Amino acid sequence: MIDSPFHVDPLTSRFLAGGVAEAESLLGTPLPALPSPEMEGGKSVYFVCFSPDLHRLALRTVQGFLYQIGLTPEGSANWEAEFSRNQADYQASLAQALRAAYLADRRSGIVNLFWLAHTRLVAQTLRDLQASRLEVRIQKYSLEPLLSSFYRHIDQTVRRQIDQTDPERQAFLAGQQRNPNLVSSLLEDGFAFTERSILDFDFNLFLAVNKRYRIPADVFFEFFSILIRETERRLREEDRFLLSRVTRYMPGMPKNQYMSQSGITKIMMNDHVLTFLLADVWNTGGKLKDSVRLTTKMTRRRASETIDGFLEIVRGVKLFELLSNVRERIVLLQRDRDWDESARAGRRIYEFGESAQVLNNAVNTTILFLDLRGFTRMSELQISERDLTQDLYTVFDAFVPIVRRFGGTIDKFIGDGIMATFGTAHENPLDPLSALRAAILCQETLRCMRQEGRTEYKMGVAIHFGRANLARFIASEEDVQETVIGRNVNIAGRLSSASRRAASDSEDEEVLVNQPARPSGLLVTIDRSGTLINEGIAISRETLAQIESHLPLTYADAPDGRRMEYFDESIGRRIVIRYAGDAKFKGLRSSFPVFEVDYET
Numbered sequence: 001m002i003d004s005p006f007h008v009d010p011l012t013s014r015f016l017a018g019g020v021a022e023a024e025s026l027l028g029t030p031l032p033a034l035p036s037p038e039m040e041g042g043k044s045v046y047f048v049c050f051s052p053d054l055h056r057l058a059l060r061t062v063q064g065f066l067y068q069i070g071l072t073p074e075g076s077a078n079w080e081a082e083f084s085r086n087q088a089d090y091q092a093s094l095a096q097a098l099r100a101a102y103l104a105d106r107r108s109g110i111v112n113l114f115w116l117a118h119t120r121l122v123a124q125t126l127r128d129l130q131a132s133r134l135e136v137r138i139q140k141y142s143l144e145p146l147l148s149s150f151y152r153h154i155d156q157t158v159r160r161q162i163d164q165t166d167p168e169r170q171a172f173l174a175g176q177q178r179n180p181n182l183v184s185s186l187l188e189d190g191f192a193f194t195e196r197s198i199l200d201f202d203f204n205l206f207l208a209v210n211k212r213y214r215i216p217a218d219v220f221f222e223f224f225s226i227l228i229r230e231t232e233r234r235l236r237e238e239d240r241f242l243l244s245r246v247t248r249y250m251p252g253m254p255k256n257q258y259m260s261q262s263g264i265t266k267i268m269m270n271d272h273v274l275t276f277l278l279a280d281v282w283n284t285g286g287k288l289k290d291s292v293r294l295t296t297k298m299t300r301r302r303a304s305e306t307i308d309g310f311l312e313i314v315r316g317v318k319l320f321e322l323l324s325n326v327r328e329r330i331v332l333l334q335r336d337r338d339w340d341e342s343a344r345a346g347r348r349i350y351e352f353g354e355s356a357q358v359l360n361n362a363v364n365t366t367i368l369f370l371d372l373r374g375f376t377r378m379s380e381l382q383i384s385e386r387d388l389t390q391d392l393y394t395v396f397d398a399f400v401p402i403v404r405r406f407g408g409t410i411d412k413f414i415g416d417g418i419m420a421t422f423g424t425a426h427e428n429p430l431d432p433l434s435a436l437r438a439a440i441l442c443q444e445t446l447r448c449m450r451q452e453g454r455t456e457y458k459m460g461v462a463i464h465f466g467r468a469n470l471a472r473f474i475a476s477e478e479d480v481q482e483t484v485i486g487r488n489v490n491i492a493g494r495l496s497s498a499s500r501r502a503a504s505d506s507e508d509e510e511v512l513v514n515q516p517a518r519p520s521g522l523l524v525t526i527d528r529s530g531t532l533i534n535e536g537i538a539i540s541r542e543t544l545a546q547i548e549s550h551l552p553l554t555y556a557d558a559p560d561g562r563r564m565e566y567f568d569e570s571i572g573r574r575i576v577i578r579y580a581g582d583a584k585f586k587g588l589r590s591s592f593p594v595f596e597v598d599y600e601t
Helices: 020-026 052-068 077-104 111-133 136-165 165-175 181-188 201-209 219-237 240-249 261-269 270-277 284-290 291-298 303-327 339-344 374-378 385-405 431-451 487-497 506-513 543-549
Strands: 039-041 043-050 330-333 347-350 355-359 364-375 409-416 417-422 458-474 480-485 522-527 531-533 535-541 555-556 561-568 573-583 594-598
Touching: 020 181, 020 303, 043 052, 043 111, 052 077, 052 111, 052 136, 077 111, 077 136, 077 347, 077 355, 111 181, 111 303, 111 330, 111 347, 136 165, 136 201, 181 303, 181 431, 181 535, 201 219, 219 240, 219 261, 219 284, 219 291, 219 303, 240 270, 261 270, 261 374, 270 284, 284 291, 339 594, 364 385, 364 431, 364 480, 364 487, 374 385, 385 409, 385 417, 385 431, 409 480, 417 431, 431 458, 431 535, 431 543, 431 573, 431 594, 458 487, 458 543, 487 531, 487 535, 487 573, 522 573, 522 594, 535 543, 543 594
Parallel strands: 043 330, 043 347, 458 535
Antiparallel strands: 039 043, 347 355, 364 417, 364 458, 409 417, 458 480, 458 531, 522 531, 535 594, 555 561, 561 573, 573 594
16 A cells, blocks of 8 residues: 555554544545655655755744743843844745745645645754753743744735736646645644644643633543543443444554553544534533533533534644644755755755755656557548547556556556556566566457457557656646656657558568567567567666566576576566667667567466
């Protein structure tokens, strides 16, 4: 399963156990976009670098806000004037970096990543200050209104300025499905700036000081304890209505965790369980009404207001746990310390400053082209466009599941061909082998279709491994097309398209006649002029090098030349690789080594 930053592990979470469905209930559907991450240890990670000025000014501004709420700074006689100057500089630098992020976003989630990373920077700054001054631990909760107002004003100002510059273009770039809930939650819910992680969150301290939520700490905990006891009782009695909600809405939660204190808390705080409990006026409602503490407080405010305040806090901490889980995947790089090392390692780095740019956005990818033979001839015959289209549906509908089975992504359909990629989202050393497996099964599927009389097409397949740049093209208000571009994509396309000379060409006939039979019936060869003739599976030397480095290939001499072999358990076939020759492609100065892939059942 592909690792999702919005999926919280129920075994380690504090309040969440509903999976992606719970994330959608908190943040909306579709979930907010996030740009492409790096994969390290099977987990998606985002490397982010802010300009050094933003680091320094963020620290000085947070110190200034602490001064405003009564925490006297150390070592400065003219702090107030210095704070005003730092705050103005910080606001200008942050607005410039945020503006660059908005302009570079292209519905990829760059702005979401910007605010996730910057709120983490602020929270880490407060944590560092707390280490040297213990009073910061309590006083920081009084900062929330100041911090929220400050950052919300910057975000609103930048968005307004951008929208006013070219409103139609900005509306088009943003799209109709833009989900603003991640940014608004970070800037308004009161946790993202003061808490570095959900694991650090202290209910007692927060409720004692906070002014964001309209419910006293003792009332919250009374509500909380009554609902916990009621949930525990129903779980012990195996209440089928409660258990059906847990099974349906918290499918990832292990049953052996239900009766643990952590499990009971997660179950009680699930929206569907809370609704069920609070709707039961004869049981849960009666217990709430009988609480002396609650009835005393409710004489000063309406019961609905108290319940609403409780639910607001529950939603807030769950939302922050979700965002905290995403934010913990961010690695903040120091430009003067670890930025160069990450850049040299080829990691994708999101850099925010005067401009927003993605460093190392090119990826190692395996490109697979499936190019039908005979489509042009068929289209020139007396066949309707409808029947021609149905012919392509028959073939392509069979190919797509095969490509997806081996982890490939359909990049685009190109008339009578398919371009697929492996490793653009998450690179795997065995991507070239996965592409090869998919190619063999697609050729085998097409052969069976010909035998059954369902198609007359043959096919040329190409696989090439190399660096390609990720690009996002906006096609409409709703549609974004992601693709890879660059020299290696062009090479893969040339390997697949090959020569399409008429069968009467004498040189082609000679080349084809002199070739020994292939077990698969496929053929990849190169004529005397260096023209590639591909009605089989052609791979590049770069692809072969990747396969050789990860597979125990055996080498043998054969009448048709030296061959490499490998029995693939996954598809139940022996893969045979031979050197086909050096092809000449227009635009490439040197000849291009091509290898033929055959297979035996």
